[in-house]
Amino acid sequence: KQEVTQIPAALSVPEGENLVLNCSFTDSAIYNLQWFRQDPGKGLTSLLLIQSSQREQTSGRLNASLDKSSGRSTLYIAASQPGDSATYLCAVVGDKIIFGKGTRLHILP
Amino acid sequence: DAGVIQSPRHEVTEMGQEVTLRCKPISGHNSLFWYRQTMMRGLELLIYFNNNVPIDDSGMPEDRFSAKMPNASFSTLKIQPSEPRDSAVYFCASRGGDTQYFGPGTRLTVL
Numbered sequence: 001k002q003e004v005t006q007i008p009a010a011l012s013v014p015e016g017e018n019l020v021l022n023c024s025f026t027d028s029a030i031y032n033l034q035w036f037r038q039d040p041g042k043g044l045t046s047l048l049l050i051q052s053s054q055r056e057q058t059s060g061r062l063n064a065s066l067d068k069s070s071g072r073s074t075l076y077i078a079a080s081q082p083g084d085s086a087t088y089l090c091a092v093v094g095d096k097i098i099f100g101k102g103t104r105l106h107i108l109p
Numbered sequence: 110d111a112g113v114i115q116s117p118r119h120e121v122t123e124m125g126q127e128v129t130l131r132c133k134p135i136s137g138h139n140s141l142f143w144y145r146q147t148m149m150r151g152l153e154l155l156i157y158f159n160n161n162v163p164i165d166d167s168g169m170p171e172d173r174f175s176a177k178m179p180n181a182s183f184s185t186l187k188i189q190p191s192e193p194r195d196s197a198v199y200f201c202a203s204r205g206g207d208t209q210y211f212g213p214g215t216r217l218t219v220l
Contacts, residue, residue: 034208043212044202044209046210049207099151099152099153100151101151102151
């Protein structure tokens with residue numbers, strides 16, 4: 001059974017710093033992995049999708065990597081801004097889609 | 110496009126009552142997903158449809174929950190009878206390509 005873990009559950013960093021969010025999964029038989037952002041009281045917004053054959057994807061200040069063999073993905077945020085404050089969730093798509101519980105990120109002005 | 114539309118945004122009801130949540134997916138998307146989010150369990154997939162046909166309902170917690178998709182532009186999730194432990198935020202999402210687009214959710218409170 002696929003399990004998806006995100007550590008840490010919460011993170012506070014000063015504005016301007018680069019940071020890395022982690023996602024680990026137990027079953028490497030996946031189709032793709034997605035990173036989402038969720039603002040309080042809102043739905044999820046897709047940030048990046050990495051196909052199982054890919055190693056990374058980039059969008060602006062965001063870079064997501066995927067290492068299937070080790071069951072890990074990271075989301076790198078460069079030059080963090082207060083507007084990046086949100087909860088970030090990863091989702092692993094295999095036979096089913098399984099979400100991690102997210103990392104709550106707070107960027108300190 | 111207005112995105113995925115859900116109604117109502119908030120629902121407060123009493124235990125035992127029937128609750129119906131509604132979703133309008135993005136036009137042209139052929140997959141629709143219902144999720145439930147709680148603090149304890151995170152985001153869980155309840156059921157998903159492909160071309161209006163239910164494909165996987167293994168996440169539906171009990172027979173009290175049912176979902177329908179009578180056409181490509183409308184889906185409902187019904188809980189009958191509702192219980193306090195059903196209190197959660199329920200999200201609908203539709204998929205275009207590989208990316209899912211989420212609605213704003215319905216916050217359900219069962220007293």
